[in-house]
Amino acid sequence: MDTAAAKHLSHAYGVLAERVASIAQVAHCNTTYSIINEESKSKHNRLHENVRSKNENLGKRLAHGYPFLEAEVAYCAREEYCESAVHFVARRCRLAFLDTDAAQRALPRIIEILAAEHKWDKSRQKQELQKGKEFLETFKSSKNAQFHDGKH
Numbered sequence: 399m400d401t402a403a404a405k406h407l408s409h410a411y412g413v414l415a416e417r418v419a420s421i422a423q424v425a426h427c428n429t430t431y432s433i434i435n436e437e438s439k440s441k442h443n444r445l446h447e448n449v450r451s452k453n454e455n456l457g458k459r460l461a462h463g464y465p466f467l468e469a470e471v472a473y474c475a476r477e478e479y480c481e482s483a484v485h486f487v488a489r490r491c492r493l494a495f496l497d498t499d500a501a502q503r504a505l506p507r508i509i510e511i512l513a514a515e516h517k518w519d520k521s522r523q524k525q526e527l528q529k530g531k532e533f534l535e536t537f538k539s540s541k542n543a544q545f546h547d548g549k550h
Contacts, residue, residue, distance in 0.1 A: 399423065399457065399467075406465035417477070422457040422469035460507060461500035466491045471508050475515035483508045483530040498537045505530045 399422060407415040456469040474480035474490045486508055487494040493501040509526045512518065518526070 403459070403465045403467055407467070407470075410470075411473075414477075418467070418469050418473045421472050422467050456511070460491070460504040461493060461497065464491075464493060464496065464500060466493060466504075468507065468511060471511040472515055475512055480512070481516070483512060483526045484533045486512070487530065488533070494534055494537065498534045502531065502534050505534075 399419060403422075404415075404419070407418050411418050456467065456472055458468050460466045460468055460471070470491060471480070471486055474486060478490065480486050480490055483505055484494075487501045487504070493504060505527060509518075509523050509530070512526070513523050
């Protein structure tokens, strides 16, 4: 994990950052079993069994140029009651407010991870994508602006 992502996790999750980092690194666990006894190997496998069964390869960034990791989606679904893609992009990582285009590009992967965590069917995934796109579109529409001074 790079320094920017580690700093982000530390700032966003405090003492719980290690939990998110462990989800990110499960797929990248390169423990050399030839030098570890079978009991240690078994403990290691049990530790990561639940995470692997739900999601793997979550150490990647959700959006280029931002420190948000795919592991955060899984963590928020498991531990912070994140129940929708809009909830994640608006309230958990706030990418919707930082860069709506990046949030739009990240939506399919966010939905894929949430679907695995919550066991969503294809219908729910399609619904989440539609709601996410509609939500992000509200950031782009000038007719949603609350302040009209005649200059903007």
